[in-house]
Amino acid sequence: MKDLIDRLEQDHSLSPEEFIALIDGRSPDVSSYLFERARSVRRRYYGNAVYIRGLIEFTNICRNDCYYCGIRRSNHFASRYRLTKDEILDCCRAGYQLGFRTFVLQGGEDPYFTDSLLCDIIAAIRQTYPDCAITLSIGEKSHASYAAYFNAGANRYLLRHETADPAHYGQLHPPTMSWEKRIQCLWDLRQIGYQVGTGFMVGSPGQTSHHLARDLQFISQLQPDMVGIGPFIAHHDTPFAGEASGTVELTLFLLGLLRLMLPYALLPATTALGTLDPSGREKGVLAGANVVMPNLSPMAVRTKYMLYDNKCSTGEEAAESRHLLDQRMHQIGYEVVTDRGDVAAK
Numbered sequence: 001m002k003d004l005i006d007r008l009e010q011d012h013s014l015s016p017e018e019f020i021a022l023i024d025g026r027s028p029d030v031s032s033y034l035f036e037r038a039r040s041v042r043r044r045y046y047g048n049a050v051y052i053r054g055l056i057e058f059t060n061i062c063r064n065d066c067y068y069c070g071i072r073r074s075n076h077f078a079s080r081y082r083l084t085k086d087e088i089l090d091c092c093r094a095g096y097q098l099g100f101r102t103f104v105l106q107g108g109e110d111p112y113f114t115d116s117l118l119c120d121i122i123a124a125i126r127q128t129y130p131d132c133a134i135t136l137s138i139g140e141k142s143h144a145s146y147a148a149y150f151n152a153g154a155n156r157y158l159l160r161h162e163t164a165d166p167a168h169y170g171q172l173h174p175p176t177m178s179w180e181k182r183i184q185c186l187w188d189l190r191q192i193g194y195q196v197g198t199g200f201m202v203g204s205p206g207q208t209s210h211h212l213a214r215d216l217q218f219i220s221q222l223q224p225d226m227v228g229i230g231p232f233i234a235h236h237d238t239p240f241a242g243e244a245s246g247t248v249e250l251t252l253f254l255l256g257l258l259r260l261m262l263p264y265a266l267l268p269a270t271t272a273l274g275t276l277d278p279s280g281r282e283k284g285v286l287a288g289a290n291v292v293m294p295n296l297s298p299m300a301v302r303t304k305y306m307l308y309d310n311k312c313s314t315g316e317e318a319a320e321s322r323h324l325l326d327q328r329m330h331q332i333g334y335e336v337v338t339d340r341g342d343v344a345a346k
């Protein structure tokens, strides 16, 4: 196992069989060796800096019906909201004062936000905060739309591939959605010039170590700038209500593997990790993550962006508690920095 880890650190890739052997054969001993190597690689590229992103969840209205997601179209119990341009700009103002230099606009696929409205919002943020990065996380769009947002001033785009296995994709999504379309979107984003983030849920229903090996292989091909992974957590008003959650333990192991595969990458310790374990974010950083994305949405809507049950939006998850996050990262030997936090040179 340790030989495989050493080889991954050296070559940045393994065969699918080797990934499966590592995942299935992992033990606490192997994990702690992996995390030690991951921290060493991360230190070489990023020192002890932890980058922060202010997450603005600007609409929970979505035309899609993903089986796992609490804001899916068919969930009639979700209380829906949209933020106005002014409300979004207010979030940015508050975030800038707290030291955030990246704003992540995340939302459902909400047709109300046309390309021209989105471009207007992006351009206003770009003009007001020329020193900040703008990240979009608004799902599948056409090449032309992605290009328009980029030209309006967006720099980065997050679109998780969710699973690299087309059949598994079909188990997680309705037939109206296609794996091929999603993968095409990622290549379009890359071609336009975005810093691109992808990712997947750990422990989603039907997922096996074979699927995870395919996820890692796909990521190795795409060479994304960012990879977000977090445990699947059931939402009670979805078709996956009764399904078991993914584990923090496997998520951390995969974070470690990702750090060795993509030494330069921005890897967030995600909210889902912090939701299943109160020290999930610290554990994520100690496994190789270097980004956290506290919530900058207006207080009144935070509990409405419920992708899964018990999703955290207080404590270190809240942008206003930056001092808390600073303290907690400091305690484990890391430093939250006020910086755009662009991807390191590859």
Ligand code: 5AD
Binding pocket: 068, 069, 070, 160, 162, 200, 201, 230, 231, 232, 233, 234, 235, 272, 307, 308
């Ligand atoms: N559990 C964990 N993560 C989820 N996401 C959506 N629903 C869930 C869930 N039930 C993740 C998806 C999506 C991202 C915004 O949130 O991976 O891409």
